[in-house]
Structures are given as structure tokens and as C-alpha cells.
Amino acid sequence: MPSVLMSDHPRSDKSTGSSWKRKRGVRGEFTRQSSVSQKLLSHLIINTGMPESRATGLAGILIFVGAAQFMLSLLVAEAIRPSYSVSTNYISDLGVGVSAPIFNGSIIVLGILLVLAAYLLIRGVDSKLFPLFLLLAGVGAAGVGIFPETTGTPHLLFSLIAFLFAGISAIYGYRFTTGSLFSYFCIVLGVLSLIALVLYSTGHYGALHRGGMERMIVYPVILWAMGFGGYLQSGAAKAAKGTSSG
Numbered sequence: 001m002p003s004v005l006m007s008d009h010p011r012s013d014k015s016t017g018s019s020w021k022r023k024r025g026v027r028g029e030f031t032r033q034s035s036v037s038q039k040l041l042s043h044l045i046i047n048t049g050m051p052e053s054r055a056t057g058l059a060g061i062l063i064f065v066g067a068a069q070f071m072l073s074l075l076v077a078e079a080i081r082p083s084y085s086v087s088t089n090y091i092s093d094l095g096v097g098v099s100a101p102i103f104n105g106s107i108i109v110l111g112i113l114l115v116l117a118a119y120l121l122i123r124g125v126d127s128k129l130f131p132l133f134l135l136l137a138g139v140g141a142a143g144v145g146i147f148p149e150t151t152g153t154p155h156l157l158f159s160l161i162a163f164l165f166a167g168i169s170a171i172y173g174y175r176f177t178t179g180s181l182f183s184y185f186c187i188v189l190g191v192l193s194l195i196a197l198v199l200y201s202t203g204h205y206g207a208l209h210r211g212g213m214e215r216m217i218v219y220p221v222i223l224w225a226m227g228f229g230g231y232l233q234s235g236a237a238k239a240a241k242g243t244s245s246g
Contacts, residue, residue, distance in 0.1 A: 053235075056124030059117040060232025063134075066113030067225035073106030087209045091218060092155065095148035104145040111142025111162075124232075130172050137165040166221040167193035173228050182231055189220040196220075 074091070077099035078084050084093065094103035118135035125131070143158025170190030177183040196216035199205070205213045 052124050055120045056235065057233050059120040059124055060229040060235075062113040062117040062120070062229070063225050063232070064229030066110040066117075067222050067229065070106045070110040071222050071226075073102050077103040077106075085211060086215065087211045089211050090149065091211070091214050092144065092149040092159065095145070096150055100148065104148060106145075108142050108145035111138045111140070111145065114138025114141060125176055127172075127175065130169065130175070133165050133169040133172055137162055137169050140165060163193070163197050163217050166225075167191075167197060167217075170221050170224040170228075173224065177228070177231055180231070182227060185227065186224060189224040193217050193220040 074094070077094040078086065080102070081094070081097065081099050084099075094100070095107075115135055115138035118131040118138060121131045121134065122128075140158045140160070140162030144155060144162055147154040147158060149155045167190045170186055170193060173190070174183040174186040177186055193216070196213055200210070200213045200217060208216065
């Protein structure tokens with residue numbers, strides 16, 4: 001028995017050593033690959049290969065287009081359902097039935113464009129929070145279209161995320177419009193949306209009924225998004241003009 005133990009022991013050490021070396025080699029290769037992936041991801045997301053003013057201007061276009069196409073699609077979806085009531089029906093009621101392709105498609109597009117704009121604004125604005133708020137609002141909007149009201153809890157969760165962070169984004173947007181009258185509109189529209197969200201969530205609809213109160217959450221932030229998108233575009237245009245003239 002002792003001789004067997006003694007003869008097996010060196011082989012065990014050798015096996016263990018070679019195994020440890022293999023693991024260390026695999027770990028090292030994995031670390032190198034992870035490092036390369038992180039650098040590539042950083043380059044794609046943050047270093048977009050374009051000037052900051054151009055990234056900001058493109059983000060503004062995406063925000064404006066996303067909000068405008070959703071507003072127009074909302075009106076069309078309501079029009080093709082004569083029995084639909086803006087007073088007594090939820091907005092998400094448009095996500096089922098004949099109006100579903102229009103409503104769900106447009107709000108998913110809105111969400112995607114907001115997410116893309118958020119990535120561009122990581123480079124375009126001096127803030128880490130604002131792109132995050134805008135990203136969450138976009139994820140929430142896309143989720144509303146992917147999970148219509150017939151899915152229950154997922155739809156409610158994504159709706160809350162979209163409503164909440166859209167209002168927060170609007171208020172936070174005043175930081176980038178300081179010195180202009182629009183900065184006050186950012187605060188007013190964002191606060192109005194969040195107040196309506198609280199009233200809506202607690203069932204205090206008043207004369208607006210549930211459909212009208214829900215629109216008091218959505219309309220202010222849509223107006224803000226179109227105005228803010230235009231503001232970003234105009235700021236980028238001025239920066240580009242100043243650069244070319246200099």
C-alpha cells in the first residue's frame with residue numbers, strides 16, 4: 001500500500017500541475033478576449049467616430065422622429081376605431097384589435113429610437129444620468145408594444161417604467177437647455193406628466209376620466225420630446241456652423 005501511494009503521488013502532482021497550467025492558460029486567453037470585447041464595445045457605444053455636436057444632433061433627430069411618428073400613429077389608431085373613446089378607453093386599448101399593428105408598431109419604434117438616442121447622448125452630453133433615464137423610458141415604451149395589455153403584469157410594469165422615466169427625463173432635460181425659455185417648459189411638462197401619473201395611479205381621474213388622465217401623462221412628454229429633439233438639432237447646427245466658420 002505505501003509503495004502504491006508513493007508511486008501515484010508524483011503522477012498526481014504532474015497531472016495537477018499541468019491541469020493548473022491549462023486552466024491558467026484558458027483563463028488568460030479568456031481575460032484577453034474579454035478585454036478586447038470591452039474595448040470594442042466601448043468604441044462602438046461611446047466613441048461613435050463622430051464629433052460630439054454631430055452625435056447630439058443625430059440624437060435630437062431620433063428623439064423628434066420617434067415622438068412625432070408615435071403621436072401621428074396614435075391619432076390614426078384612434079380614427080380607425082370609431083367606437084374608441086379618448087375619455088373612457090385606455091391608450092393601451094389601441095394595442096389590441098384592428099388598431100394593434102399601428103399602435104404597437106409605432107410605440108416599439110419610439111422605444112428603439114429613444115434607446116439609440118440615449119447611446120449617442122452618452123458622448124453628446126455631460127451627464128451620465130440623463131442617457132440612463134432616456135434609455136429606461138425607451139425600454140419601457142418598447143415593452144408596452146411588445147407586451148400589449150392582454151399580457152397583464154408585464155404590460156403594466158413596462159407602462160410604469162415608460163411613464164415614470166419619460167417624466168423624469170423631461171425634468172432633467174432643463175440642464176441642457178439652461179438660458180433658454182424652453183428650459184422652463186422642460187420642468188413644467190415633466191412635472192405635469194408626473195402629477196398626472198400619481199393621480200392616474202391612485203384612481204383620481206376627475207372630469208377627464210381614465211382615458212383623459214392617461215393622456216395627461218403621455219401628451220406633455222411627447223411635446224417635450226419633439227421640442228427637446230429640435231433643440232438638440234439646432235444646438236448641433238450652431239456648433240457645426242461655428243466650427244466651419246472658425
